[in-house]
Amino acid sequence: MGSISAVYSTLGELIQRYRYERSMTQAKLAELTRINRGSISKIENGDIKRPDYATIQPIISVLNVPLREVIDALSLTDHRSDTWFGLLHNSTSSGDYSLSAEIASYLLASRNEESEVLLGKLFQIVQEISNDNELKLSLLNIVITYARSHGIQRFVARGTLHKYLIERDDFSKMEATYQTGQYVLYYVEFLSRDERVTLYYKLGVHAFNLRKYNDCIELSKKAVIEDDIESSFKAYSTLAICTSYYELEQFDMAEKYLKTFSLFSFPFVQEYVDFMSAKLQEKKGSIELAIEQLKYCLETSSFKMNIVNSLFNLFLINHDLTAIENLLQREQEYIAGDQINPAMEAEKAHFYLNKGKYLQITNRQEEAVDCYICSASIFVRICEQKYLYECLELVFQIAGNINDKTISSRVQELFDNLKKYEEEKY
Template structure:
């Protein structure tokens, strides 16, 4: 019934065969209806044979058995019958060849835990880098991913130069989105120090440096980085947007407003929301509330049609809805304002910026209190749902 000969079964039963092959165990398990995962879980504890463990690892990855992936990979790395570096290379190749991102992350985590405990910095650095690239796309854990990514700073010299520069740039942009401007400047400058090329990541780093310098009021340095961005062949429509932003920060609001409107006319719908956010601030600073309200009435021309796939644009949407909310509340349009504030909080939660989620809830409650407005049950439920899993 199992396809295993009676003599083999007899040897197993009498104990003469103490360690039957994996193939034998699988056949017997299938015959008596034992789940393969149960057999694998037990069998892995009894073997150190490299080729067998490699075959089992391939199987559990194919089947998507995540808990077993970690166990088999760890057992393989710890096997005394395989050279440590050969084993690490095999897990590394396996992780790169695996399409399932969750399993990729499990394999990189396995390498990280193994190499961290044994002091193998080159493999540790590479695994930390690869894990960061995967986790960076999980917007809901954006803050956590940045904190985890910082561990690589301890081993970054072990990365290839190209990967090291890429890491600095990505972390610099990441820090900028999280408003960690000191760290963003330091990380982007580390990348620029080693990079002699002109590339899209480098252009993004110049944008982050510009934004951080604007945040600190260093307009002269911001202008230097803006010129570097403008000279890149990867500069796009945003160069006029940033030039208008610099004018606005210098108090030249009429010139800034004029250039912001030029940018809006030259940019497609998906790229307009960040321009609108800065234009709203200029209208407020210049006291042009009527123009601001006219702008808000044209939402269908600048709000993206679907959820953006970049955290910076999601953050910009959150900023737009918060700014819109405060404007509406100041004009006593409370229901519309509170709705926009909730939308802002939702977008901040989507990219996992917990501090801004909490700030949004604080503003929501404060404006209800100061304007003598009662919280509706609907709003209570929304806030309760938003608070779920934010910490």
Template sequence: MVSLSLGELISSHRSRRNLSLSDLAEMSGVSKSTLSSIESGETKRPSYTTWKKIADAMDIAPSTIINAFVDTTYHPKTLEIVLAEVIREGWEALVAKVAIRYLESPRIDTFRALDHIDGTARDTENKRIKRILCDSIITFTRSRGIPSYLASALYERYLIERDDFSRFEETYRRGKELLLYTEHLYTEDRIDYYYKMGVHANILGLHDESIELCRLGLREDRTDSKQKASAYISLFNSCVYFGDIHVAAIYLKEYENSQYADFRKNHFRATLLAKKGQHEEAIELFRVCLQEAKKEGRISIVVDLMASYLEAGKTDELLRLIESEDQFLPEATPQHPYRMKTLAQYYRRKALCLISLEKFDQGFHSLSESIKYFKQLGTTSEVIDGIRLFLRHHRTNNKNLSFKNMEILEDICDNII
């Protein structure tokens, strides 16, 4: 945003409206001599009250006048008033400008200024504004080597951004910067960060990083909590991914000992049976899980049950499961990243099953649904893999790419990165 001085603004608007200084003095309540002094540049730092009177009289947009005023002052109390105003109005560019100006003010102690911006960020409900304030602290403290405030701001920003599923992969990468400063977090926040990042990595399929992060949290945590139980789930899933069934069983036992363990205990037991090749026993236990779980918790069980049906060659059972979708598909898009990922996995497995049975149109539709959910989650690698499968099966099955499917792929590729 380009700033004009107040004098330049007055001259420009007076000329446009053909006003004399006497006219403006009468309209604004600011004396003619003061106006002349401001316009000539003799008075370089008029008060904010004077700016407001002139702006109101000349119908100058408040955001324009604030943008110009901020360049003229380092007065802490005035900047606090201005910051509160731009936050209230939701002027995001000005929030960043005023916050940095305040932090750079030589007329206030640096740590008092950081405390004020930090407190303002915590008290602000608007997440976009809150993130801008955190970014201001991050920019300021990173350049000046103030690790304690930098760590706190990075942590707060991660918590804000983590809820935006469309940037889930990017948020994880940004969140990793905090690993350099975790010693400056309070113990509870540090454990919380390790657990959240560990689960985050698990959802993104970064299983080695998930194991490392969750173990960092467990190393310090002496409590039993819902987050700790979630960490055990991530550790279990990652160990299963690597084929380390023995260690996975250890983490399953730890999960079962938590007061926050739920119906997923049987799900994970069935998963271990399946990994050991005991598919008949696994299938029976998966079926028990489906009966125990509520509708919103069934989709992840179904995904693993489908794999066991395929391994056991039970194609008819698999098709019957797919036909009973109304019993386990969510009625709306899930608001949790793990459930969204599981839904994407379901549609992919369903697609591969249908395509293998030469039900191409249904299979390609299901595959496009899978890609759509991976895209919503922001996992670019999974989206690309889905597109690759889509094209490969068209090629290997000598299927022409219809205009409809071209439109589907084009829509998927829009804003993919």
């Protein structure tokens, strides 16, 4: 049956109309819902104007009353917050984000609880939602707007922090979401210690992925100071400081923080220490020692792509094509699994870039183009413009030297895909 078209003004009238449409007596409705028949009668007659959610829910469920119509009816009276909380929980699985947002707004307008208590409960609901970031962002925007208008800074801070933590996972908008994270810093004093540690660490890693190494060092040092336990966040923040100094070519400072990082007792520490030690040996000019240490890392580390790329670069410098061929024989081992963050994505892109260079050197031009295109497609996803342009230059170089229709069509396909990606991003 379709939705009732008649105009109604109360919840009781709405329930009665749907009961009539389904040719159901109050006694039958009471049997199906296990709600006292007298209570149903009083709700329909308007004697009970504000029934609690535990009473409403089974009735509207049995009668299959659309949630939208229930909300329209309830909005005419000043209902308690527990009713709106129940309806909000009910709505989160509907996929109607505007409906959930409207219920959240009515919830915050409830008068039976303090505003900060209501915000806390709404925030808890947001945290309990899984696998629906669009809904979470919609509700967080309501939390932030309400908290700001009522001067409740703690929830402005918490809302903007959690909004940032969701949005930062969109690798295609890393610069924009980094600015969102920077905005949260204005409210950092209103966050708990754990929330401050999370912000400083996550924003520090974000800065590193954007090659803002000085920002990364500053933020990661704050994370280390705030974190008063030997947590994995503290360990990874120390590693981020070390690697940032390395990228800034301040190798003495990198070595200092690597020693500090080595004191942590987590299982992942040793493989990073081994890898960074090899990288520092390379910078000291001990190339052969660096290669031997990297080969050892390749056999012992869980994530191998960064090690492979470091070896690839050294082998290309030495023009050791046999060593590169040996690396490529294990390619599936390196690229297996999904890449879960921009750093891992970047390493995969660099692998294909390096492989393309090797294939170009060995005169396998079409295969090289395939690798450059694969690399470029990843770099554009994570906003790595510098290396994207390098890939494009190499593709043009091959296309200009060889009059090959297959390569030309692949170049055109690449540009079509990049254009499509940019259009979808905005």
